[in-house]
Amino acid sequence: MRATAYFRWGMTCLLLAPLAFLGWLLSLGGGAALQPATPEPVVALARAWGALTPVLAVLLVLAGGVLNALAIRRGVRGVERVASGDWDAPAMPSGPRIIYPAGWSDSHPAPAARTGLPRRTLGVALAAALLAWVAVIGWMLVAGHPLAMAQGRLTLAEVYAAWSGAGQAGFVVAVVVWAIVALLAVLAIAALGLAPRPALDRLLAPRRFVALTAIVGSALVVAALPAYATLGGTLGDDLAAVLGPVTGGGASAASWFVLHGGVLLSALAIVVTVAPWGRRARSGATGAVSPR
Numbered sequence: 001m002r003a004t005a006y007f008r009w010g011m012t013c014l015l016l017a018p019l020a021f022l023g024w025l026l027s028l029g030g031g032a033a034l035q036p037a038t039p040e041p042v043v044a045l046a047r048a049w050g051a052l053t054p055v056l057a058v059l060l061v062l063a064g065g066v067l068n069a070l071a072i073r074r075g076v077r078g079v080e081r082v083a084s085g086d087w088d089a090p091a092m093p094s095g096p097r098i099i100y101p102a103g104w105s106d107s108h109p110a111p112a113a114r115t116g117l118p119r120r121t122l123g124v125a126l127a128a129a130l131l132a133w134v135a136v137i138g139w140m141l142v143a144g145h146p147l148a149m150a151q152g153r154l155t156l157a158e159v160y161a162a163w164s165g166a167g168q169a170g171f172v173v174a175v176v177v178w179a180i181v182a183l184l185a186v187l188a189i190a191a192l193g194l195a196p197r198p199a200l201d202r203l204l205a206p207r208r209f210v211a212l213t214a215i216v217g218s219a220l221v222v223a224a225l226p227a228y229a230t231l232g233g234t235l236g237d238d239l240a241a242v243l244g245p246v247t248g249g250g251a252s253a254a255s256w257f258v259l260h261g262g263v264l265l266s267a268l269a270i271v272v273t274v275a276p277w278g279r280r281a282r283s284g285a286t287g288a289v290s291p292r
Contacts, residue, residue, distance in 0.1 A: 003072075011274055012275040023263050024054050026260060034250045035149060122210075123194060124194070127189045133220070134182040141175055148252030153243060154243075181220070192212075193209070214269040
């Protein structure tokens with residue numbers, strides 16, 4: 001593996017470590033609470049994830065350090081080979097001479113032509129996936145979390161009937177603003193896929209397009225937090241007045257999955273862009289150092 005591949009995998013691990021820590025904060029291990037009516041399997045999953053994520057964060061930091069140390073070691077070996085003269089310098093008809101180590105062409109064949117999905121097809125698929133994710137977040141906001149706060153003792157219509165007018169109005173405004181932003185994001189992803197511009201084919205390679213959509217999906221979760229906070233700030237008090245002190249705070253099963261879905265989308269964007277996935281990165285040849 002080349003020094004650049006070691007370095008990029010090391011950076012991937014280091015960038016994923018904070019996301020693992022964030023997963024811990026959002027789970028029971030980090031002090032987060034769940035609604036009393038949360039199903040036991042979800043509670044068990046949240047508790048197990050809360051116990052696993054800090055260990056995962058530490059392992060990612062250690063792996064990142066080791067991989068970066070290997071990258072430095074491989075880079076030093078490359079410098080030593082330059083100093084020893086163990087390099088081939090093929091004659092070029094004009095322009096600068098490109099220096100390669102001996103046997104470079106054998107262990108690093110020319111890359112094959114890209115055979116990924118066309119940008120149009122990929123854009124439509126990513127826009128559809130993002131729209132489905134928007135529907136999941138919207139359902140959590142307007143139905144899943146309010147029903148969980150009522151602990152199954154009220155229907156959705158009764159929940160909204162118990163909600164004060166001022167608090168409900170603020171929530172509706174927050175949801176409408178979020179929905180407009182979300183739909184514009186979906187249309188933007190679709191437009192990037194359908195736009196007939198050859199420059200976008202180079203700019204939005206498949207992995208970059210997937211990463212961009214994942215970042216947008218994660219950002220939409222963050223954008224939904226004001227409406228989500230409105231539920232806990234106003235609806236919780238109104239339901240407590242109707243149901244009594246049994247009403248508890250914390251995340252519901254729906255909001256727990258949505259919040260962690262946003263974290264996983266950020267992790268996906270890091271993995272598909274920072275980590276090396278080309279044929280050269282997978283080559284197991286030794287003694288080859290990238291000229292870059």
